[in-house]
Amino acid sequence: MKDNNYYATFIEVAEDCPVTVAEIPVPKGKTKTVPVMQFEMIANHPYRSTQEDVLFEVYAIRNQIPEEQRPAEREKFFSKGQPCLRTSSLGKRYGWGIHHNSEGKLALYAMESEEYQKLLNDTSIKRVKAMRSSRG
Template identity: 70%
Template sequence: MKDINYYNTFIAVADDCPVSAAEIPQAKGGVKTVPVIQYEMISRSPYAYTQADVLFEVHAVRNGIKEEEKDLERERFFSRSQACLRTSSLGKRYGWGIHHNAEGKMALYAVESEVYRKLLQDRSIKQLKAMRSSRKG
């Protein structure tokens, strides 16, 4: 399986992110959306998961994959190309920066936080932006 994780990287919020202070994504109609699952995983256990872990767990939760099926399904899941967390609503819509440490494990930082600002100015790590929501401008 190809390594799709980021290392020593900070993904800042998108240029067209509509919020100036981070918001916690909410379930819709009692159903956990992709950003809710991503937020819960990363915020509850900072620097515990890689991008691959989060992408697959979202897939597993949303598709009701049983624990005993996960190894085989993970292989199947990553045999196809997957969108990275630069496309996540966490950075596009909700105002969360994602820091990936040297081991590829992630933590979230609110756009208005001091830590976010420090990570944004840290030239020792790779700087990326979340994808824009629109193609305009």
């Protein structure tokens, strides 16, 4: 199976991100949105999960996949192409950079933070931008 994780990579905030200070996504009514679930998973447990872990876990929760079916469902999920976290609203809309360490584990950094600036200037890691929200 193809590895869909990034390693030693920093996903910068999109060029057309509408905020100048990172915002924490909030649920819409009683339902947690994808960005809320992604934010909670990464922010509450920095460097614990990989991109694949986050993408699949959010999918599994939203689709109410029972724990015992998750290994087989995960394989099925990744057998089709999946959008990476460059498409996440965290970097496109909410102002969060996503750092993938050398093991592929993730942490979030607010665009206005000193740590974000350090990652931007770190020549030992690859940098990619979050996808733009609009074409341009």
